[in-house]
Amino acid sequence: MKGRVRTVTTVGAAFAAGIILGPMVTSPMVKAWAQDGGRAETYRLLNLFGDVFERVRAEYVEPINDRDAVENAINGMLTGLDPHSSYLNQRSYRDMQVQTRGEFGGLGIEVTQENGYIKVISPIDETPAARAGVKAGDLITHLNGNSVQGLTLQEAVEQMRGERGTAIKITIRREGADRPIELSLTREVIRPQVVRFRIEGNDVAYVRLTSFNEQTDVGLRRAIQTMRGQAGNSLKGIVLDLRNNPGGLLDQAVQVSDDFLEQGEIVSTRARRQEDAQRWNAKGGDIAGGLPVVVLINGGSASASEIVAGALQDHRRAIVLGTKSFGKGSVQTVMPIPGQGAIRLTTARYYTPSGRSIQGTGIEPDIEVLAQRQEATATIPREREADLRRALRNEGGVQQPTGASIPPLQLPAGLAEKVTRLPPEGTPAFDATKPETDFQLQQAMQLLRNLAAVQSPGRRASAR
Incomplete structure (x- = not known):
């Protein structure tokens, strides 16, 4: 799409916008298709659409608004493709721009x-x-x-x-x-607060990202710098909380991943045309200074969140802890239509550094830890990407949760076994204002402390 329209890529029919609808009048694009013998069927279908539109205008029980009818038709075409393509009218497009700008x-x-x-x-x-x-x-x-x-x-x-x-x-x-x-x-x-942070127990830096907008990477860097300045050498590790983060801008996911990686691929995308494939690589520089990282995910971690978790997991820069993520492995490009809003169109699938497509499958945590005991016996599991109607197929990548190029997770002997996977009976109910009731967070912090306790002096502290 480069060079044709100004786009915004998120990890969230154009031709109809140019048609003067009616059985006798057609747009230049439709006329061009009519002259192309291979597009004759398309031309007939567009005439069908125009005929139906005129009949609705003339015969519906109440007068209709032409703009609403056309926008509904366009949105129907797009939502019929997959769960994430849609039409944005001018107001919806404005709202989306406000959300992604972050101010x-x-x-x-x-x-x-x-x-x-x-x-x-x-x-x-x-x-x-x-x-x-x-x-x-x-x-x-x-x-x-x-x-x-x-x-x-x-x-x-x-x-x-x-x-x-x-x-x-x-x-x-x-x-x-x-x-x-x-x-x-x-x-x-x-500026809505998309980055929340605090120091837990004087020795663990906790950072929560609620979404990926234009302020996310700047906020993350500021948070890590602040906490390292406050705690100094007492920090034993970092918890990056991506639970219930629905995603957002692809470039922010790339930058957040790059913040913790010294080198290597972060993510790649493959589109319909082979020449549109793209790849992003780390530029070097670890804002964590080598401190071990635990990434928290759950069924609400989607899209950009999964890019970050997948990149750090594949490079063994972080231990991923929690439950399986949502499984949205597609990229949406927002294409403005001058004076009319925009369309949000699925244009590519993304792949983690090891070649995994997580579309419909999600990121499997290195260590599964349930948030509540009820999850172990839940009869109605949380809805994920694979449950959505017309969800894209998983194709073109390594199918196993851990691809051949991912080195096995290697922790000092016995550390993984010290993590409690299921909240014990009588565990207090979760209260967002009380970190001590967050079972997954408590397990992540204990893992970091145990890891720090067995690190040899001067050794790079990581999940490798």
């Missing part, structure tokens, strides 16, 4: 909808909303004096977003307050 003008609150009102899930630290005293659980009832009743969540969010420096008045209802609270806020540039 927008707004107030700094995470919201949902409840009983017609906008409910605050959480204010983001150091934002206008947090400084004004907005609290979790507050109900936003009015924006600039107008009720939010009747607005969709998306419409309300769009009203709260805006140019940096512009003002908005919000009215909130708070439990226990005698009267509504009115606040005047000035919008600022908001």
Whole structure:
């Protein structure tokens, strides 16, 4: 697609957009196809589409919106290909750009909808909303004096977003307050926190990546630098938490993998045409300074998350711990259509350094550790890529979970056996605010500490 359109590649029919629909009028592209004897059937099918469209316009029980009908038809064509191709109208395309950029003008609150009102899930630290005293659980009832009743969540969010420096008045209802609270806020540039980090027990650096947008790699580097500065030589290792990370930008997955690798392939993609195949290699420089790394994954780790886990696993730079990942091994390219939004089209499959396609299979952890005892006896397993309708086939790569080019995981004798794979009876229920209840995290940290205890002085600390 290079050189033809400006694209964004994510690890997430164009011709119809140029048609003036109707039985008697066709676009230049369709006329060209009509002159090509090999495309005669395509031309007839396009005329069929135009005929059906005109009949719907004329005979449907209520008047239809032409744009909605055409966009629905385009989206139907794309979603009929696979679960990840789709049409993005102008608003959806704008929203996608905001998400991938990782910053927008707004107030700094995470919201949902409840009983017609906008409910605050959480204010983001150091934002206008947090400084004004907005609290979790507050109900936003009015924006600039107008009720939010009747607005969709998306419409309300769009009203709260805006140019940096512009003002908005919000009215909130708070439990226990005698009267509504009115606040005047000035919008600022908001950067959602996609990288969260902390030092656990004074000796383990914990980093959680919630998605892969334009801020992910910068945030990761800053987090590692901060924690190494705080803990100094006391750090025994790093936990990179990719659980429930749905993915995002391919280039960010490549950069995050490169952060921990000195050399070698990170990922490759193979498209319909052989000449469109691409390969990314590490440039060198390990931000972890050789500290051992454990990557946490689960059934919600998809796409870009799987690229990172697969690359670090294949190079034996990290121990992958948790449960099997989602299994989305396809690449989507977002192709803008001038003035009309964009299409998100599956254009390639990706392959890990050892040649594995994880499409539909997922990344198998080196050490399986369940988050809860119930997972061992669950009768309805978590939905994965292979369960989706029209999911792409797994083809063109090494089929075994561990390819021939992956060196076997070698840990000092007895270390793997010290990892508890199943939470014991009576283990406290998971609470996101209490790390001690996160069983998989606790096992990862203990593994790093055990590994550090048997490392010889001066030896490169890794999972090799």
